[in-house]
Amino acid sequence: MSETIESVTLSQQTRGYQKVITITQQQTQVTINDKVYTRKTQPQQWKQLLENLQSIKLANLPAIKTSIERSAVDAAYSAQVTVKTDKQAYESNFFDHTTPPNELANVVKTIIASAKGIAPEESTRN
Secondary structure, eight states: OOOOEEEEEEEEEETTEEEEEEEESSEEEEEETTEEEEEEOOHHHHHHHHHHHTTSOGGGGGGSOOOOTTGGGTSSOEEEEEEEESSOEEEOOOEETTSOOHHHHHHHHHHHHHHTTTSOOOOOOO
16 A cells, blocks of 8 residues: 655754754745744646655654764754655654755755745754
């Protein structure tokens, strides 16, 4: 029995800051410290996100090895990917936002690209 992906979320946080990007087929939402910005999801962005997720067995998402070396000392945001389906939600382990695990790199890149320009530009933390 297959599952239908309903949303994909990238959460990034550190002390005093939280950014959450949630993409559904209908809309892309960026929440920065309780301020919410939305726009319609472009069909090609949703398609690309689903294609990037095809190579990942969702049940194995929590088992993907990650690194939190930089976020442990506030040198990078702590990030996490959540995939919600019509059956359940799957969450990755936390990872440094600058170095997502190889299995999630294209997913993270597509999420960030899809959200570009929705919220006011911020300085990036490297």
